Amino acid sequence: MGRKRRRSSFQAGELNLTAMIDVAFQLLSFFIITAHPVDVLTNLDVFRPMNDTKATSDNTKVIRVTVFPDGFTINERAVDSRQLNALLGKLADLDKTQTVVIQCLNESPHGKLIELLDVCSKLGLVNLSVISSGGA
Amino acid sequence: MRHQREEDYLSGNLTAMIDVVFQLIIFFVCTVNMQDKAIDERIKLAMAPNGKVDNRKNPYEVKIDISDKGVISIARFPMNTKLLTTILNKARADAHGVEVPVLIRADGRVKHETVRRVMDACTDAKIWKIKFTALKEKA
Numbered sequence: 371m372g373r374k375r376r377r378s379s380f381q382a383g384e385l386n387l388t389a390m391i392d393v394a395f396q397l398l399s400f401f402i403i404t405a406h407p408v409d410v411l412t413n414l415d416v417f418r419p420m421n422d423t424k425a426t427s428d429n430t431k432v433i434r435v436t437v438f439p440d441g442f443t444i445n446e447r448a449v450d451s452r453q454l455n456a457l458l459g460k461l462a463d464l465d466k467t468q469t470v471v472i473q474c475l476n477e478s479p480h481g482k483l484i485e486l487l488d489v490c491s492k493l494g495l496v497n498l499s500v501i502s503s504g505g506a
Numbered sequence: 507m508r509h510q511r512e513e514d515y516l517s518g519n520l521t522a523m524i525d526v527v528f529q530l531i532i533f534f535v536c537t538v539n540m541q542d543k544a545i546d547e548r549i550k551l552a553m554a555p556n557g558k559v560d561n562r563k564n565p566y567e568v569k570i571d572i573s574d575k576g577v578i579s580i581a582r583f584p585m586n587t588k589l590l591t592t593i594l595n596k597a598r599a600d601a602h603g604v605e606v607p608v609l610i611r612a613d614g615r616v617k618h619e620t621v622r623r624v625m626d627a628c629t630d631a632k633i634w635k636i637k638f639t640a641l642k643e644k645a
Contacts, residue, residue, distance in 0.1 A: 390524055397531065407645030412557025413609060413637040418629050437618070474618045480572075481614030483621070484552035484640045492556035500636075502622040 414487040416472070416498045431468040433461050433495075437486055439478045455489050462493040469497040476502065545611070546571045546582055552614030554640035566601045568594065569639075572612035576620040587627045594631035611639040 435458075436443040442454050449457055461468075470490055474483050483500070490498055549571055570590070571579045578585055580593065597606050608628050612621050628636055 385520065393528055397528075397535075400535070409551075409641055409645045410559060410643035411551070412554050412559055412640050412642040414554060414557050414640055416636050416638065418625055418634050418636055474622070476617060476619035476622065478618050479614065480612045480616050480618055480621050481552035483618060484554050484614065484638060487638060488554035488556050488640065491554065491558065500625065502618065502625070 412491075414484065414491060415496075416487065416500045419471075419499045419501060431465060433458070433468060433470045435470060435472050435486060437472065437474040437478045437482050439475065439482070442482075442486065451485065454486070455492075458489055458495070459493055462495050466494045467497060468495075469499060470495050472498060472500045474500060474502055545569070546573065546579065549573055549611055549613045550615065551611065551639060551641040553642075553644075555642055557640055557642050559642060564607050566597060566604060567607045567609060568597050569609045569611060570624055572610065572616050572620055572624060574613040574615045576616055578620065578624060587623050590624065590627040591630045594628060594633060598631055598633065605635065606633055607635070607637060608633055609637045609639050 434445050435454075442449050442451075444454065444457050444461070447457070472483070472486060487498065569580065571582075573579070578587065578590060580590075585593070594606070594608070610621065610624055612624075625636060628634075
């Protein structure tokens with residue numbers, strides 16, 4: 371009789387883990403389904419000039435870039451995306467601290483402005499001022 | 507009596523503890539991504555592979571979303587430029603002289619006209635430095 375009692379007390383110590391494992395797999399499935407890779411974002415800094423006319427008039431070390439819906443102009447010279455990189459690169463080699471005054475037409479898509487800011491970031495141009503123009 | 511104590515010890519009921527543990531896990535799962543939920547994922551950002559990555563968080567940061575339809579919103583709450591200016595003025599007042607970083611998350615297809623209105627609202631609130639969020643690397 372004594373032996374029988376000992377055996378029964380040993381069996382009572384077993385823990386039923388079925389429910390816990392079920393929930394653990396539920397959580398695992400949830401994480402697998404909901405997990406999604408994260409995009410790497412970047413922030414491109416620009417300044418908004420206090421007075422647009424003053425910013426464009428007095429400084430001689432200024433690169434004026436205009437963003438059109440279908441292209442760009444640098445100091446009144448029309449360029450495409452590839453030429454923009456090359457010409458801005460030449461100007462940036464002279465002085466990286468010079469101000470780039472960016473004029474963006476209302477009709478141009480925001481992606482065009484980002485494209486220009488990306489090129490400026492690549493070339494190390496940091497003084498970027500964005501002014502806006504009404505005409506298309 | 508000795509065997510009885512051993513039995514009590516071995517058969518301790520852990521159900522309540524496990525329940526609480528899973529309740530906590532569910533709580534953290536539900537709350538951890540609340541900040542990301544405030545971001546409008548329909549916005550397709552333009553690519554800027556040469557931009558610098560800055561993961562520093564600023565408590566005064568204001569993120570402004572602009573959808574491809576030209577809808578301006580903060581944390582998915584659409585607003586006009588007048589309300590935006592009021593919010594930016596309040597953010598600047600709350601910052602007590604510390605610079606308020608403004609992040610504009612604009613869809614790459616939206617016309618600059620809408621972005622300009624947001625920038626004008628920033629200027630009205632005497633915020634001169636603006637950041638444009640772009641996609642450096644697609645996941």
